[in-house]
Amino acid sequence: MSTVTTAAHLMNTYFKWPIRLVKGQGNRVWDDKGREYLDATSGIGVNALGHVPPTVAKRLHEQVDTLWHTSNLVEHPLQEQLAEKLAAISGLDRAFFCNSGAEANEAAIKLARRYMQKVKGEERFEIITFTQSFHGRTLATLTATGQDKVKDGFLPLPEGFIHLPYNDVQAVQEAISSKTCAVMLELVQGEGGVYPAEEAWVKELRKLCDAHGALLIIDEIQTGMGRTGEWFSYQHYGIKPDIISVAKALGSGFPVGGILATEEVAQAFAPGTHGTTFGGNPLAMAAGIATVETLLAEQAPAKVKGLHQQFMVHLQAIQQAHPDKVKAIRGKGLLIGLETTQAAADLITYIREKHGILLLVAGPQVVRLLPSYITTEAEIEQIAAALKDALQNV
């Protein structure tokens, strides 16, 4: 049988890199020609523990031989276990599980709307989000997203979303009202260019939501599970949200998404109000439980903080050597953006081809580093050397 295939029968939805990965282990991936790459993307924030982490692989193997799927009409001990673990690290009370980030944000939006309309008995439905945000590709979540490119050709969009400039106190003060159902945001905008939220602004958002009876939803899909050096990014800011969404790193590569909410808000989802066939499936929960247990055992947030410091030493040295080419270094933990005067896509292509390192962009002029939490000092040096070479030679 021939192994040569083409993409003729795939929808052409991605700008693809011309490589075909067939194997991964730790921070390394290999293509079909046997070339090895260092993955500093974590598969876009997913493989936080590296590829095929042994603890998660073992748990999945055991689950594969035990039970794959049941309906959500029966009780789910594994969902209960994962919910309990996530509640403990987040300080929130109840979880709902689904299969992706966009689905998690859909659930967050639905929960917020229903809480207002059914629990509080208020007809408010407006959701405030921010420019340059990214919340997903379903109709509601692309509407929530503050970037026009994801909306092109998909009209009409659902009603009730408005977008405000990020880190702007006055804009929110002016827009928030008795019609506001929720304010929804990432605390480090990932896809939009690696922009962290300012502390005073975030504290003010919490106060404004409380004063106007609106909910605060934090999209932790990219920033959650230790990525920023805390379990969840809001823990940097001394605030507590009403709802958070999680996905990417939660299953180490097995698709898992979910939302967590306070007891009060979670009451809005009564039986029959929201659901999913696959969400919370035993395989996904096994991956999630093993991932959280491993992150806890590795003290992931503290580890990520340490790795951030190591990266910053190297990146700041590069900026000092090339102040004309490096405009800014931003981010938290292992979500770091390097803004340059060059085309970020050209830089990451050069680094992939010449140095065998996979990196991402976040907008046209930002190189995004999203490495795993098991990145070593030697790998950090390797990534920094490649960036330096690219800035000098592209």
Ligand SMILES: *Cc1c(COP(=O)(O)O)cnc(C)c1O
């Ligand atoms: C990736 C991402 C999403 C969408 O998640 P999918 O699993 O691709 O649907 C939503 N919000 C943020 C912040 C993300 O990074």
